[in-house]
Amino acid sequence: MALHVLVLGSAAGGGFPQWNCGCQNCQGVRAGKPGLRARTQDSVAISGDGESWFLLNASPDVLRQVQDNRELWPRNLRDSPILGVVLTNGDLDHVLGLLQLRESQPLALYATERVLAGLADNAALRTLQRFEGHLRQHPLRLDEPCELQGARGEPSGVFVTAAAVRGKPPLHLSGLYAPSIEDNVALRVRTAESGTLVYASAIADAGAAQSLLEGCAALLLDGTFWSEEELPELGVRMGPARSMAHQPVGGSAGSLLALRELRAARRIFTHLNNTNPLLDDASPERREVSAAGWEVATDGLRLRLD
Numbered sequence: 001m002a003l004h005v006l007v008l009g010s011a012a013g014g015g016f017p018q019w020n021c022g023c024q025n026c027q028g029v030r031a032g033k034p035g036l037r038a039r040t041q042d043s044v045a046i047s048g049d050g051e052s053w054f055l056l057n058a059s060p061d062v063l064r065q066v067q068d069n070r071e072l073w074p075r076n077l078r079d080s081p082i083l084g085v086v087l088t089n090g091d092l093d094h095v096l097g098l099l100q101l102r103e104s105q106p107l108a109l110y111a112t113e114r115v116l117a118g119l120a121d122n123a124a125l126r127t128l129q130r131f132e133g134h135l136r137q138h139p140l141r142l143d144e145p146c147e148l149q150g151a152r153g154e155p156s157g158v159f160v161t162a163a164a165v166r167g168k169p170p171l172h173l174s175g176l177y178a179p180s181i182e183d184n185v186a187l188r189v190r191t192a193e194s195g196t197l198v199y200a201s202a203i204a205d206a207g208a209a210q211s212l213l214e215g216c217a218a219l220l221l222d223g224t225f226w227s228e229e230e231l232p233e234l235g236v237r238m239g240p241a242r243s244m245a246h247q248p249v250g251g252s253a254g255s256l257l258a259l260r261e262l263r264a265a266r267r268i269f270t271h272l273n274n275t276n277p278l279l280d281d282a283s284p285e286r287r288e289v290s291a292a293g294w295e296v297a298t299d300g301l302r303l304r305l306d
Contacts, residue, residue, distance in 0.1 A: 001157050003194035004047040005218065005303040008055070008065040009040035010296075012224050012273040013093035015061060023234060025279050035281035039299050040065055041093055042201050042271045044220065045072065045082075048157035048191045054108075054148050055085045056187060056199050058097030068300070083150035084108030086140070086160055089184040089202060090118040090170040102127040106134055106151030112162060113139045114182035118173050142182065161188040163212050166204035168245040184245065186212060195305040198264075201271040204245040207258035216264045217305045220297060223269025226250045226276050226285050234275060249278065250285060256292055270297035 009015075016039040017026035029036040040061035047053045053072060059065065066072045066082075074080055084107050087094055098119075101107060107128070111119070116137055119125055128135040136151045140162040148156045167184025169177055186200035186209065195217025203209060203222045213219055224246040225231075231238045241248045248254045249269060259267075269289065272278055277285040278296050286296065 001048045001191040001193050003158065003189065003191050003197060003305040004050050005197055005305065006045040006047075006053075006069060006071060007220070007270065007297050007299060007301040008043040008045055008069065009059050009061055010270045010272060010299050010301070011039035011041050012271050013041060013091070014274060015039060015041050016272070016274045016279060018274040021274050023275050025276070026274050028280070036279060037298065039272070039279075043094075043097070044199055045069070046158060046189055046197070047071075048194075051081060052083050052150065052154070052156055053081050054083055054156065054158065055097075056189075057088055057094035057201070058085045058101065059093060060096040060100075062097030062100050065299075078105070080105050082107070083154065083156065084110065084148060086148070086187065087111035087115050088187060088199070089167060090115040090173065091202070092170065092172060095119065098128060099124055104130060104134070106136070108136045108138060108149060108151045110138045110140050110146075110148065110160065112142070112182035112185060114177070114180045118170065118177065121173075121176075140185070142185070157191050159190055159192070162186075163188065163209070165200060165202075165209050165212070166245065167202050168204075188212070188216070190305070193306075195265070197303070197305060202245060203255075204242060204247055206247055206255040210259060210262060213259070214263055218266040218268065218303050219262075219264045220268050220270045221255065221259075222246055222271055223249050223276065223278060223296065224271050224273045226278055228253065230273070230275055236275075249276075249289065256289060256294065260292070266295065266303070267293060268295045268297050268301075272296070
């Protein structure tokens with residue numbers, strides 16, 4: 001059984017263009033500049049049979065992403081091929097889509113116990129608990145493979161292993177919980193016969209996690225920022241990349257250099273912030289990553305891992 005991978009969204013929080021941003025990239029994509037394309041917020045769909053799907057993170061753009069991808073369309077009057085959602089952290093950009101998947105459709109939800117605890121404090125998520133079995137929660141235990149199952153217990157043939165990677169608690173829970181290694185995880189995903197997908201869309205130190213990434217068939221890696229001071233240098237009142245638990249791609253401390261010896265069949269940056277020059281196909285930064293053997297994800301990118 002092959003692993004089918006569908007990149008639903010490849011932008012960081014806010015999407016591209018970001019609604020309140022007038023940076024060069026956002027202005028360019030609004031104007032239809034060649035080499036720039038709009039993107040929705042980070043999410044991936046995975047399947048073992050190409051029929052039943054699980055989402056890796058549920059972005060605020062999930063309804064548009066379903067509409068844009070025929071594989072996720074309902075097949076009957078009340079139906080969805082989406083059996084569940086696997087969360088890598090509790091960031092709003094990754095969980096708000098859950099509230100849009102509330103139309104009495106049973107779902108399975110996989111996340112670490114820390115992330116599930118944070119969600120339990122959100123009264124709005126009661127809209128996913130209208131009846132017994134509406135939302136079946138499954139704690140992900142670090143470094144323990146588990147087979148994903150739908151809300152009715154149907155097996156998928158897809159196995160996920162969560163591994164702790166450097167991150168931080170979501171901003172809306174800051175100060176309410178002590179930091180935990182379960183706040184942010186990368187996922188290793190495979191079927192019994194397929195190659196492995198590693199999905200690490202938020203990671204503060206990719207070099208420290210190289211053993212987790214090594215030898216995979218495809219890597220979807222945090223490409224949020226190109227440089228450490230990307231936002232401050234534009235005059236945006238936010239800190240450097242690492243203060244937001246994102247290792248930049250470029251520079252002497254970037255992931256491109258840190259992973260220069262990484263063995264992975266396909267290496268792909270995703271979760272790109274609207275200010276990142278990698279969004280421009282014609283930029284020097286894009287040429288640099290391409291020369292190093294890396295790709296940049298786009299919405300609708302499809303992978304089949306045998």
